[in-house]
Amino acid sequence: MATKTILLLGFLGLVFSLALADHGPLQDFCVRDATSSVLVNGFACKDAKLVEAKDFHFSGLHLTGNTSNAVGSRVTPVTVAQVPGLNTLGISMVRIDIAPWGINPPHTHPRASEILTVLEGTVEVGFITSNPDNRLIMKVLQPGDVFTFPVGLVHFQRNVGNCNAVAIAGLSSQNPGTVTVANAVFGSKPDISSDVLGKAFQVEKNVIKQLQANF
Missing domain, CATH: 2.60.120.10 (Jelly Rolls)
Structure with missing residues (x-):
């Protein structure tokens, strides 16, 4: 019984510690370092001393697409x-x-x-x-x-x-x-088998091949 109580208290302590953990950014910013190939669920941080206003700026949303x-x-x-400054x-x-x-x-x-x-x-x-x-x-x-x-x-x-x-x-x-459905399904590289897509969409293989040709 005592062992179960200790295990329960330990589990509750772990839950509370996780709930109180700081999962937010631990620095003011982490500007994307375009020169680094390191990825840690995102981009490596640029040296804060080298950060400039342009790292947080974008111009062009007023232009018609x-x-x-x-x-x-x-x-x-x-x-x-x-905008590299959006990182994290x-x-x-x-x-x-x-x-x-x-x-x-x-x-x-x-x-x-x-x-x-x-x-x-x-x-x-x-x-x-x-x-x-x-x-x-x-x-x-x-x-x-x-x-x-x-x-x-x-x-x-x-x-x-x-x-x-x-x-x-x-x-x-x-x-x-962004995963555009038609592009992903009919424009994958290499192609998904027309047999697979034909059965999935319940159409003839030649229809699938025509669709794949469009993408």
């Missing part, structure tokens, strides 16, 4: 790749430009939730819940409206108006990552 492409949209990212801070953002009836195709962010605000235009947004329900949760947004996409879930945006749409989104990671 070029939407003359197959999907009719352009995403301008502001992540740790563009757990935040980033993007500008999304969408031509009339263009789309930001179904995609996921494996490391971030997203909160989106429409600045111009009328934008239809939606995300799909995980298996087995695969429920589509969708809404049409007007300027000033906000919508949230939970981490890891497939989501999309579509301009359902006759003028260009612009949105700004914040993400809960300095390096959120």
Whole structure:
């Protein structure tokens, strides 16, 4: 009995110590060191003495993205790749430009939730819940409206108006990552077997090969 009590107290002590541990940044900043190949769940820190204002600065979100492409949209990212000072801070953002009836195709962010605000235009947004329900949760947004996409879930945006749409989104990671569903499935290197995809999508292999050729 005494042994069980000691083990229980030890376990509770460990739980409380973990709960009280400081998991936040332990320095003012950790600017990404572009010269280092060391990765520790992120980028190595630049020498703080060499840090400059430009490490925390980005200019360009006022510029309209070029939407003359197959999907009719352009995403301008502001992540740790563009702003080294975002390293370890757990935040980033993007500008999304969408031509009339263009789309930001179904995609996921494996490391971030997203909160989106429409600045111009009328934008239809939606995300799909995980298996087995695969429920589509969708809404049409007007300027000033906000919508949230939970981490890891497939989501999309579509301009359902006759003028260009612009949105700004914040993400809960300095390096959120993006997996565009069609590109990943049909444009993988090397190709996923047409037999695998044919059975997954319940179509003939030649249809899969045509889709793979597009990516």
